[in-house]
């Protein structure tokens with residue numbers, strides 16, 4: 001019988017593979033909430049890091065939103081120091097300064113603090129403990145929100161300085177890892193509280209799995225990977241074509257009209273970003289209004305975009321202006 005790798009071996013292997021390009025002397029940080037996923041990941045980094053000659057660092061963010069969050073953060077930092085991390089810090093943030101609901105503002109505050117700390121440490125990578133189950137939830141949420149291929153592509157294994165080395169591993173691997181290694185993860189009380197959408201989604205996923213079968217999580221995650229590959233390919237094609245067009249200040253709508261939708265809408269998006277619009281501010285509605293000026297423009301008035309920008313069509317060209 002072939003030996004089945006233990007969860008400990010699988011996680012360490014995932015960390016080695018996900019970071020195999022990092023040379024000796026790199027600073028590698030992990031964002032650790034103290035929960036099972038990021039605690040298992042941190043423990044695996046503490047094992048792999050010194051063997052690869054990396055400096056290891058751990059940051060835990062205290063959002064100050066729950067009673068005892070400071071004690072939890074202190075426990076994580078103490079554990080990291082005992083475990084041999086070269087650096088370990090609590091980052092205190094004020095989500096109240098950020099717009100959006102409680103989860104979104106906590107996330108924005110967390111990334112701002114992590115970005116700053118990563119720059120201070122000079123890190124080559126910051127690891128996040130998202131698992132295959134998180135990926136499946138992201139895809140489901142993307143479907144529900146109608147977020148299009150970009151949303152359905154899910155989270156990326158690598159984005160900027162951030163890496164998700166355990167994105168292909170099921171959540172049960174991290175729980176099993178913690179058991180095998182005798183780690184005592186912190187269990188977020190909100191995970192069992194349906195007030196928060198993400199927690200409710202976890203429950204919904206269990207129900208869907210019972211109805212649709214045990215392959216659901218893996219299939220959703222695999223779909224994300226396939227969509228991501230297609231999105232990346234088409235994005236690259238569009239970027240190439242846009243460069244060939246010479247990044248025009250006025251978009252030649254008449255030339256775009258006959259192009260396939262996937263290419264046409266990407267060219268429109270690239271042009272809008274060039275006009276100073278932020279990717280986050282551009283909704284499906286804005287993009288559809290601009291596309292309508294390209295393909296179905298008779299009788300179309302100008303499209304109103306965020307920041308008071310207006311896109312209008314004149315003599316076959318789209319212009320973007322602030323009246």
Ligand SMILES: Nc1ncnc2c1ncn2[C@@H]1O[C@H](COP(=O)(O)OP(=O)(O)OP(=O)(O)O)[C@@H](O)[C@H]1O
Nearest residue numbers: 031032033035036037038039059060061128129130
């Ligand atoms: N308070 C925090 N401090 C540091 N990193 C965090 C914090 N909260 C989340 N993260 C990072 O973001 C990742 C995703 O967080 P999220 O809360 O969505 O996932 P989770 O599945 O509950 O993870 P975990 O079991 O690690 O808490 C975590 O694995 C961790 O790397």
